[in-house]
Amino acid sequence: MSAPSNLTDCYTHELKDLISANDQMSTVVEKLHEAATNDALKSHLKKTIEGIEKHTDTIKQLLEDCGESGKEHCKGMEGLCKEARKHAIEEAPHLNAVQDVVILSQYQRLCHYGICGFGTARAFADGLGKADHSSKLEKITADIYNSDEEMTKVAETCVNEAARA
Structure with a gap:
């Protein structure tokens, strides 16, 4: 990419970056899904792939x-x-419950990157007066926040407890 010369360039670059980020995240979340053993964790990871x-x-x-x-x-x-x-696959802990904790924590790191990227894109859309774009990006950001919160509940209600033993 050449250096951006205006806000539109920044916005389109961010969107292109997010497409790449989502493609990469989808691939790794599929691997995390395959490696997970907790049913709630597996279910949420599967929903995430569809959302991405x-x-x-x-x-x-x-x-x-x-x-x-x-x-x-x-x-x-x-x-x-x-x-x-x-951390979650190649050098994963040998105990299923502990691996699930690592999978969940790595997943949340990916989510937080998405929250940042989509929030930035939304701010650019606002700055460009693209209300429809902003609304769609706000919805995606909310989806990612909700996913992160649901994963926190999975951690607090079952995954962390199972790994504590």
């Missing part, structure tokens, strides 16, 4: 509305995905 796909479709529509397409590799998400694979 919907969010990616929305981002692509917003980008097309700006006369742009494609994606730009997101190095931030690349690093988070690498860490998630390392």
Whole structure:
């Protein structure tokens, strides 16, 4: 990407970055889902994969509305995905309950990156007077917040307790 020269450039770059981030996150969440043993955790990870796909479709529509397409590799998400694979899968604890705790914590790190990225894109859309875009990005950000909160409940009600033993 060349250096942005205006807010529109910043916005379209952010959208392209989010497409890449979502693609990477979807791949790693599928692996986390396969490795998880707790039913509530597995169920939530499965729902997340579907949500990421919907969010990616929305981002692509917003980008097309700006006369742009494609994606730009997101190095931030690349690093988070690498860490998630390392800690939750490749070098995972040998106890299922403990691995589930690690999976959940790595998942939440991925979510927090998404909250930041989508919040930034929403702020750019607001600055550009793109109310429809802002509304859609606000909805995605809320979805990610809700997912993070649901995962916290999974941690507090079953996963952490099982790993404590």
